[in-house]
Amino acid sequence: MNTFRQHIEKITPVTDEEFEYIFSLFSIKKLRKHQFLVQEDHEVTNDYWVISGLLKAYHINEDGKMHILQFAMEDWWISDYQAYNNKTLATISIDCIEDSELLVISKENKEKLCSEMHTLANFFRKKSNIGYVALQQRILMLLEKNPQERYNRLYQLTPQLLQRLPKTLLAAYLGVSRETLSRLKQP
Amino acid sequence: MNTFRQHIEKITPVTDEEFEYIFSLFSIKKLRKHQFLVQEDHEVTNDYWVISGLLKAYHINEDGKMHILQFAMEDWWISDYQAYNNKTLATISIDCIEDSELLVISKENKEKLCSEMHTLANFFRKKSNIGYVALQQRILMLLEKNPQERYNRLYQLTPQLLQRLPKTLLAAYLGVSRETLSRLKQP
Known part of the structure; x- marks a missing residue:
């Protein structure tokens, strides 16, 4: 899994032996378009890294309206981290926008890796920091940017994500109606 | 610094010796109400843990409107993590709502700690994961909850944070006008 090794080595170098060990703790999961990776009210015991495909993490509110928390495509991590961290039931759903192939690691194995390998603890720490900053940027965008500015920023x-996204999902992510989206200029 | 040790030991035990070493890498900073901890367009080389006091991290847009990204009170971490992680200039400001006392650690010392002490790498990894989930919740709240629901959720x-916050800042955090806030029911 050359691309996964490259993904890790963007942050920390690993030896052949180390990578072999890391990789032995992952399994592979294949899902078809529309299949669920995580379902609301189910347990979440795994974290996932996208080998190929495109997924969305979302919540449907009482009025049946979908709100998109996150997309994930090649090289991105995805899970319901609230449920995963706290061993609670999922509060969001994650399903496939395209056929997807994922690397899967259980919470037990991830914690084992992080307690055995210093470098991996720091790898996941840095990944989490990067994710944290991306979410802060999204909050500021939601608070202070208009739909056109949000669209431009995402572009x-x-x-490459924008080109693969159906417009309805793009609108749900930007927090605007499908009508508003159709009035925005292509960035 | 008993409370700081307790803060660490909520996640991972440390020996007296280890704690002494950890603590030796921090310094203490005291600021008065209205003083800045981080200023937009300045360098950000430190991370901060609040011993006492209350701070806000915010951005002021082109129209002069303030948007609040985060508050921090006792036992919380705060910095401009985008600038801190990427060694770029601050894009937000952080100042004191009350007189504040902080523990300060430089990026160099934090990375040193995380590379020397396995347990500290995992401590900061888990803190970052917790922060990540809190931000995801805030995004969902901004996308799908009305002002009253946001207010209730924050309460x-x-x-204890709500009781200490001036109403203007609370409104800026919830993303509503001061007038809208005054029409909301106390949770």
Whole structure:
């Protein structure tokens, strides 16, 4: 799994032996478009890294409206981290926008890795820090940017994601109606 | 610094010797109400843990409107993590709502701690995971909850924070006008 090793080595170098050991704690999961990775009210015992495909993490409120928390495509991690960290039931759902292939690691194995390998604890610490900052940026965007600015910003950050997203999902992520989205200029 | 040791030991036990070493890498900073901890466009080389007091992290947009990213009171960490992680200039400001006393650690010393002490790498990893989930919850709240629901939720999570916050800041955090806030029911 060359791309996964590259993913880790963007942050920390690992030896062949170390990588072999790390990789032995992961398994592979394949899902088809529309299949669920995480379902609301179910247990969440795994973290996932996307080998290929595209997924969305979302919540549907009482009025049946979908709000998108996160997308994940190649090279991104995804799970319901609230449920995963606290061993509570999922409060969001995650399903596949495209056929997807994922690396899967159980919470037990991830914690084992982090307690055995200093470098991996720091790898996941840094990944979490990067994710934290991305979420802060999204909060500021939601608080102070208008729909056009949000659209432009998303395009700037992840142009390749925008091209793969159905418009309805893009609108749900930006927090605007499908009608508002159709009035926005293509960035 | 008993409370700081307790803060660490909520996640991982440390020996007297280890704690003494950890603590030796921190210094103490005292600020008065209205003083800045971080200023937009300045360098951010430190992370901060609040011993006492109350601070706000915020951004002021082109129209002069303040948007609040985060508060921090006793036992919370705060910094401009985007600037801190990426060695870029601050894009937010952080100042004191009350006189505040903080523990300060430089990025160099924090990385040193995390590379020397396995347990500390895992401590900061878990703190970052907890922060990540809190931000996800805030995003969902901004996307799908009305002002009254946001107010109730904040009260539920941190009743002691609400009592200490001026109404103007509370409104800026909830993303509503001062007028809207005054029409909300006290949770």
